[in-house]
Amino acid sequence: MSTATGKSDGIWETIKTVFWALVIAGLFRTLFFQPFWIPSGSMKETLLIGDFLFVNKMAYGYSRYSCPFAICPISGRIFASEPERGDIVVFRHPVAGTDYIKRLIGLPGDRVQMREGVLYINDTAVPRVASGEFIEEYAPQGGAGQRPRCENGPVGSGGDCIKSRAIETLPNGVSYPVLNIEDNGFADNTPVFTVPEGHFFFIGDNRDNSVDSRFGQNAGGVGFVPFENLIGRADRVMFSSAGRSMLAFWTWRSDRFFHPLGE
Known part of the structure; x- marks a missing residue:
């Protein structure tokens, strides 16, 4: 040759x-699994800016949004499994076409409302117990260099950014921390949302810093999310970096490597 x-x-x-x-x-x-970087602080403290995870795409079955650019030739959903209240879900925004990650709060037929910062499901207050404070440095975070919002603001650069912390427990027993920044925002007092059939209602754990189903799509929010738009469930943080680049090893959060969510 x-x-x-x-x-x-x-x-x-x-x-x-x-x-x-x-x-x-x-x-x-x-x-099977789709990689996802956390770009914003809407799910603090459960998820931090710079967390990297794999989304379990087998959890709810498959739709056209299971493929990149929504090119899967699927009508509706196949091999479908219903999500559970409290799941952390990545979904495709119904209008903007971008991927969001939030906590599933409302199932089809549920009545969801916020009253003075307290979550109500089907006219019953969801129990929450005060659990200290969430403290982080007031400094740029992640690739976009976002600075956190603080309940004790204004805060000088490098100072302690503090948010009140509580543990909320849903009717099915799922518990998780929620953070508070202000007491009288629109997101703290909402109308009653009745979740339509085949749709779900999502809220971020960082309650005053999350664009979610409490804000309608016409107002730049998420609104109700169709089942078809669900991409998968987040179960575990695989890697985490507090810096602008994953190559900046001195900013790695080793305590969050392989960190399970919901425990």
Whole structure:
């Protein structure tokens, strides 16, 4: 065999290897787990800016949004499993087309309302118990360099940014921390939302710093989210970095590596 032929065969083998690697990676991402970086503080303290996780796409079955760019030729949802109240879910925004991550609060038929910062489901207050404070540095966070909002603001750069913390427990027993920044915002006092059939209602754990179902789509919010738009469930943080780049190893949060959610 000539040297030229050998090089051609080597190049062809490399091309085939790369092709099949991309196919396998695409199938893995579509069918099993999708990587997701946390870009905002709407789910603090459960999820922090810079957390990296894999979303379990098998949890609720598959829809066209299971594929990148929503190209899956699926009508409705196949192999569907109903989500549970309290799940942390990645979903496709019904209008904007971007991916959001929030906590599922309302199921089809539920009546959801906030009154003076307290969550009500079907006209019953969801129990919450004060649980100290959530304290973080008032400094730029993540790739976008966002600074956190503080209940004790204004805060100088490098100071302690404090939020009141409480543990909320849903009717099915799921408990999680929620944070408070202000007491009289729109998000603390809302109308009653009745969740339509085939839709779900989502709220962020950082209650005064989350654009979610409490805000209608016409107001730039999320509104009710169709079942079809659910992409998967977040179960565990795999990696976390407080800096602007994952390469800045001195900003890694090793205590959050493989950190389970909901425990």
